[in-house]
Amino acid sequence: xxxxxxxxxxxxxxxxxxxxxxxxxxxxxxxxxxxxxxxxxxxxxxxxxxxxxxxxxxxxxxxxxxxxxxxxxxxxxxxxxxxxxxxxxxxxxxxxxxxxxxxxxxxxxxxxxxxxxxxxxxxxxxxxxxxxxxxxxxxxxxxxxxxxxxxxxxxxxxxxxxxxxxxxxxxxxxxxxxxxxxxxxxxxxxxxxxxxxxxxxxxxxxxxxxxxxxxxxxxxxxxxxxxxxxxxxxxxxxxxxxxxxxxxxxxxxxxxxxxxxxxxxxxxxxxxxxxxxxxxxxxxxxxxxxxxxxxxxxxxxxxxxxxxxxxxxxxxxxxxxxxxxxxxxxxxxxxxxxxxxxxxxxxxxxxxxxxxxxxxxxxxxxxxxxxxxxxxxxxxxxxxxxxxxxxxxxxxxxxxxxxxxxxxxxxxxxxxxxxxxxxxxxxxxxxxxxxxxxxxxxxxxxxxxxxxxxxxxxxxxxxxxxxxxxxxxxxxxxxxxxxxxxxxxxxxxxxxxxxxxxxxxxxxxxxxxxxxxxxxxxxxxxxxxxxxxxxxxxxxxxxxxxxxxxxxxxxxxxxxxxxxxx
RNA sequence: GGUGCGGUAGUUCAGUUGGUUAGAAUAUCGGCUUGUCACGCCGGGGGUCACGGGUUCAAGUCCCGUCCGCACCGCCA
Numbered sequence: 055x056x057x058x059x060x061x062x063x064x065x066x067x068x069x070x071x072x073x074x075x076x077x078x079x080x081x082x083x084x085x086x087x088x089x090x091x092x093x094x095x096x097x098x099x100x101x102x103x104x105x106x107x108x109x110x111x112x113x114x115x116x117x118x119x120x121x122x123x124x125x126x127x128x129x130x131x132x133x134x135x136x137x138x139x140x141x142x143x144x145x146x147x148x149x150x151x152x153x154x155x156x157x158x159x160x161x162x163x164x165x166x167x168x169x170x171x172x173x174x175x176x177x178x179x180x181x182x183x184x185x186x187x188x189x190x191x192x193x194x195x196x197x198x199x200x201x202x203x204x205x206x207x208x209x210x211x212x213x214x215x216x217x218x219x220x221x222x223x224x225x226x227x228x229x230x231x232x233x234x235x236x237x238x239x240x241x242x243x244x245x246x247x248x249x250x251x252x253x254x255x256x257x258x259x260x261x262x263x264x265x266x267x268x269x270x271x272x273x274x275x276x277x278x279x280x281x282x283x284x285x286x287x288x289x290x291x292x293x294x295x296x297x298x299x300x301x302x303x304x305x306x307x308x309x310x311x312x313x314x315x316x317x318x319x320x321x322x323x324x325x326x327x328x329x330x331x332x333x334x335x336x337x338x339x340x341x342x343x344x345x346x347x348x349x350x351x352x353x354x355x356x357x358x359x360x361x362x363x364x365x366x367x368x369x370x371x372x373x374x375x376x377x378x379x380x381x382x383x384x385x386x387x388x389x390x391x392x393x394x395x396x397x398x399x400x401x402x403x404x405x406x407x408x409x410x411x412x413x414x415x416x417x418x419x420x421x422x423x424x425x426x427x428x429x430x431x432x433x434x435x436x437x438x439x440x441x442x443x444x445x446x447x448x449x450x451x452x453x454x455x456x457x458x459x460x461x462x463x464x465x466x467x468x469x470x471x472x473x474x475x476x477x478x479x480x481x482x483x484x485x486x487x488x489x490x491x492x493x494x495x496x497x498x499x500x501x502x503x504x505x506x507x508x509x510x511x512x513x514x515x516x517x518x519x520x521x522x523x524x525x526x527x528x529x530x531x532x533x534x535x536x537x538x539x540x541x542x543x544x545x546x547x548x549x550x551x552x553x554x555x556x557x558x559x560x561x562x563x564x565x566x567x568x569x570x571x572x573x574x575x576x577x578x579x580x581x582x583x584x585x586x587x588x589x590x591x592x593x594x595x596x597x598x599x600x601x602x603x604x605x606x607x608x609x610x611x612x613x614x615x616x617x618x619x620x
Numbered sequence: 621g622g623u624g625c626g627g628u629a630g631u632u633c634a635g636u637u638g639g640u641u642a643g644a645a646u647a648u649c650g651g652c653u654u655g656u657c658a659c660g661c662c663g664g665g666g667g668u669c670a671c672g673g674g675u676u677c678a679a680g681u682c683c684c685g686u687c688c689g690c691a692c693c694g695c696c697a
Contacts, residue, residue, distance in 0.1 A: 084660090085653040100657075119647080134655060155648060159631045162646090167689050168631085221696055267696045268621095331697095494697080521697085528697065580697090593690095604690065 055124060061097020065138045067129045072142065074099065075150070077178065078121045088114045090144075092125060095183065100132070100141040101125050113147040120153040120178075166595075170609040173600055185589040185597050188307060192585055193260055195306055196280055199299050205256040205282070210245035212238060212262070217559055218551065219496060221265035224275070238264035241578060243495060244563055246283040247535055250574040251566050257283045260581065269604045271593040272527065272583055276602075280584075282532070283576035289518050289534050292575050293317075293475060296530070300522065304471065307588045315522070316474040323476050328367075328452030330479070333526030334472035336460035338375075340452055341368045341430050341438060346422045355417050356442035365448040366440065368398070369456055373435035375463045395455075396440040403427055403434055414440070473524045481517040482548065490549055494519055496560075497542070498533040512548050520577070529584050532577030539567040 057073045076094035088111065090101035103114040110127075117123065127142035156172070160179040163169050169176045176182055197207070216223045216237035223237035239245075241263050249257045261281045269275065284292055297315050304310045316334070323330050326339055343366045347356065358364045398418065401409040408423045426432065439459070441451050460466040481500050482490045490512060492498060500508060501518040508515055519533035536542045542564055546556045556564070585597040595601035600610055607613070 080657080082656050082659060083653085084656060087654050087656080089656050089659090091657085102655080105654080132655085132657090135657090139657095155630060157630060159647080162632060164632075165627095165689085167627085170689095265696065268694085270696085271691070273696070531697065578697095603688085605688080607688095609689095 059096035060092055060094045060099040063099055070129050073126050075124045078117050078119055081117055101144050102141045103144045110144040110147050120156055122151040124148040173610055188589050189585045189597055195303055200258045205258040207258055210242040214239050221267045224264045224266050240265050242281050250285045251571050255285050274601055275606050278581040280579040280581050285572040285574045287575055289575055310471050312473050319478040320476055324449055328449040330476055331523045331528045335467045335470050338456050338460055339370055341370050343367055362444040365445040366442040368438035368440045371437040375465050398438045400436050475520050477520045478516040479519045481515040482512050497535045499536045527583055530577055530579035534575040537571040537573050539564050
């Protein structure tokens with residue numbers, strides 16, 4: 055049917071007789087000649103039809119946009135152009151299939167409802183398709199990289215077991231056993247650990263995962279993870295290999311040389327950026343001030359509650375960024391004044407008496423000012439914007455404010471790529487009901503811990519964990535795993551998992567841990583998010599062929615539906 | 621579950637303070653046109669203004685509710 059792809063023909067092919075197949079992208083009828091543009095997955099080429107060749111001309115007259123056709127013709131240079139461009143002189147045209155006018159405009163469609171309803175047509179647009187070509191390059195590279203280093207790709211079950219903690223599961227009823235259910239995997243976590251016990255040593259899988267939670271622009275209910283696990287390694291080793299992989303990937307796909315990834319601890323990330331996934335393209339930093347405002351009078355002033363763990367901190371705006379500062383005051387400070395946002399502008403830091411302009415002048419003593427200046431590098435005309443609140447809320451606000459100010463001041467280097475590791479997450483975190491939960495998952499190993507502390511002060515224990523953050527997106531995360539039955543059980547106990555459930559849900563796993571489980575660690579990357587970044591897409595949907603809507607509906611097939619009664 | 625933004629020809633959009641028969645471009649259909657490349661020219665068809673209610677002499681426009689899409693919070697790594 056076809057000798058060449060439309061997009062692969064070039065100047066060297068002039069004179070050849072070719073057969074091409076594709077869709078009519080453009081149709082211009084000038085009366086006695088007709089120009090067509092025909093598109094296939096590799097590109098498009100112009101077809102020239104002349105009335106002197108009656109057979110092809112009569113066929114060409116019948117064509118309309120998006121008809122699927124075959125053209126047999128001779129490659130020739132375009133007439134009346136100086137550039138080296140070619141076209142096909144049509145000898146014969148076969149209509150393989152007609153098409154109704156499309157319900158979307160392939161080259162100018164902004165309406166997401168309709169684009170994703172007719173996604174199979176949307177994908178005809180070369181720009182849309184290109185993202186999937188890049189996605190394929192990414193997976194292909196990752197496979198080659200890992201296989202070269204002795205990783206073995208092994209598939210784990212899709213029909214598996216529901217587990218407590220973490221996200222809600224997608225549930226599949228069993229036909230054979232009434233009232234019993236499979237769950238779709240949230241990740242292959244337990245199975246890949248079992249594979250380590252098997253002695254697989256290095257495993258990977260490009261794995262579909264499922265989480266029944268609400269969607270976001272970077273979250274879909276089914277998504278793809280690059281899932282990796284290694285035996286006999288410390289966390290630094292796995293980080294090194296993965297850093298190499300991501301660096302080479304960026305070089306290969308977008309020709310970017312990422313600098314050596316910074317490593318910062320979870321605590322420090324919150325201290326400096328208010329977030330455990332900071333965007334380092336934003337140069338603004340946070341200055342810690344909690345220690346200066348411990349006294350009750352300050353707490354009252356800032357409306358802080360006594361029993362909370364509070365944080366007072368400021369975003370430091372160096373004067374070099376403050377050319378449009380009047381506007382900043384207006385938009386940020388005045389609007390938010392009542393919402394506990396305070397500011398200090400340093401007029402004079404050099405002399406004995408420090409001069410400031412501030413809406414909290416009455417509570418800032420010279421001593422405090424001096425200490426702030428001593429600890430931090432603060433110059434004349436620098437501004438601090440303060441936030442005082444319960445620690446988590448304060449961090450949240452600081453993160454948002456840091457971003458907002460970065461945008462307003464136009465200092466975020468959007469064209470750069472900044473990758474970093476955030477390590478040492480706390481092993482446990484308290485939920486709303488004040489109950490201890492694992493920050494990551496139940497199998498994460500504590501780091502440098504003393505058994506007594508684990509029992510008495512579990513909140514102080516950190517885990518041997520690491521997240522990879524690029525431009526503020528969490529694109530991967532992992533940890534060293536527990537490889538000891540007793541320790542694993544201790545963790546279950548600390549998060550108050552009942553003994554019965556421990557046995558019923560995880561019994562097989564704790565049993566397995568007894569048979570010489572090697573030390574092991576792993577990581578999982580969000581393939582969709584990586585692809586989103588590398589294709590400069592705004593949403594994860596752009597890089598998933600048939601994504602769900604925010605209401606978790608498949609716009610193409612309308613799933614989910616009521617079961618059909620047979 | 622909550623907050624915000626949006627829904628007008630097939631498509632992309634305009635529609636002022638509520639005021640005559642809801643417009644444009646493009647697509648589509650018919651005619652003309654021998655080198656177009658955003659081809660051009662002439663003509664035709666195409667609308668339950670998401671849906672349902674309310675206010676009003678009068679609603680695409682104002683109000684309420686529902687549905688759908690998107691963003692965010694909760695949720696989730």
